[in-house]
Amino acid sequence: MLKISPAIIAEIIEQARTGLPEEICGYLAGTGNAVTRRFPLTNIEHSPEHFSMSPAEQFNAVRQARQEGLTILAGYHSHPSSPARPSEEDIRLAADPNISYIIVSLATEPPVVRAFRINGGTVTPEEIAEE
Amino acid sequence: MAKITVNGEPQDVALPVSILQLLKNNGVERPELVSVQLNGEFVGSDEHATVSANDGDTVDFLFFMGGGALPLISNLRTDVY
Numbered sequence: 001m002l003k004i005s006p007a008i009i010a011e012i013i014e015q016a017r018t019g020l021p022e023e024i025c026g027y028l029a030g031t032g033n034a035v036t037r038r039f040p041l042t043n044i045e046h047s048p049e050h051f052s053m054s055p056a057e058q059f060n061a062v063r064q065a066r067q068e069g070l071t072i073l074a075g076y077h078s079h080p081s082s083p084a085r086p087s088e089e090d091i092r093l094a095a096d097p098n099i100s101y102i103i104v105s106l107a108t109e110p111p112v113v114r115a116f117r118i119n120g121g122t123v124t125p126e127e128i129a130e131e
Numbered sequence: 132m133a134k135i136t137v138n139g140e141p142q143d144v145a146l147p148v149s150i151l152q153l154l155k156n157n158g159v160e161r162p163e164l165v166s167v168q169l170n171g172e173f174v175g176s177d178e179h180a181t182v183s184a185n186d187g188d189t190v191d192f193l194f195f196m197g198g199g200a201l202p203l204i205s206n207l208r209t210d211v212y
Contacts, residue, residue, distance in 0.1 A: 025196065050199030055166040055173070058193050066139050075196045090198035095164035 001127040002074060002100050002115050003034040009130060013111050015040050016078035016104045023051040025077040027061050028102070029070040037070055043077075050089075051077045074115065076102035083107055084114040086123055094118035100126055133186035146186070151179040153190055164195040 008028070015024050025043050030036040039061035042054040053075070065072055075096075079087075084105035086094070094101055097119040105112045115126040132143045137157060144153070150169065154162045167174045168191045174182050184190050 023199070027196075045197070045199070047199065050197070052195070052197035055193075058166065058196065059168055059191060062138075062191070062193055077196075077198065087198060093164065093195060093198050095161045096194035096196075 001033060001129055002102075003030075003129045003131055004028070005035070006130050008035055008038050009113055009128075011038055012076055012102070012104050012113065013106075016080070016106055016111065019043070019078065020080055020106070021048040022046055023048060023078050023080060025051045025053050025075065027053075027058070027065075027072050028074040028076060028100075029061075029065040029068075030073050031070060033073070035073055037065065037068065039064070048080050072099055074100035074102050076104065079103055079105045079107065081107050084112040086116055086118060091118055091121055091123060102128075133184075133188075135184050135186070136189045138191055144184070147183050149180055150174055150182050150184060150190065153184060154179065154192060157192070159192070165192050166195060167192045 023043055026041045027039040028035045029039065041057045041061065043051040044054050045052050062072060084103045086101060100115045101118050102113065102115045113128065115128050117124040117126050133146050134141050135144050137153060150167055151162055154165060159165055162179055163176055169182065169184060170189050
């Protein structure tokens, strides 16, 4: 289970809306299973159907989190017009078994935010506790 | 033995050690999906096997984060991944 405040959930949704028509992305950091910090990152694909986090920004975010005593807990991205579940590409390219993968879908109103663990091609839904 | 800081943690490593070997030492199963910086400079994925780390070096690595509804793998930046 991942604990995320309603404020951070709202920020992710707002980033997804503002970033339309492109997919947006970022990292979430915190301690234990509680997210306390959001790092919005640039989608260097600038595409409505793909995303790749900027590697330079990834390193900056990881170092900043480390300096603040935080751990990267999740990566998130948006699906502007498809459901909040990992695509085949999302699954194939999910290389980090230690974090959660969060998808925010704008295909419905209100938007849907879901979390998953992806390890070796196996997708496991993960509960998000908004608190 | 050399002391190399990997993702902020000091590690004792026998030299010579390539970036690829360091990644394997740290449990990376898909090095082609990892981005590496050696002392703050990117090391391209095509150099992981040939670039070595030395005593006192700092190596940071993280996993590619990307996806999409259509095939993307050809878009991977070989200069940084």
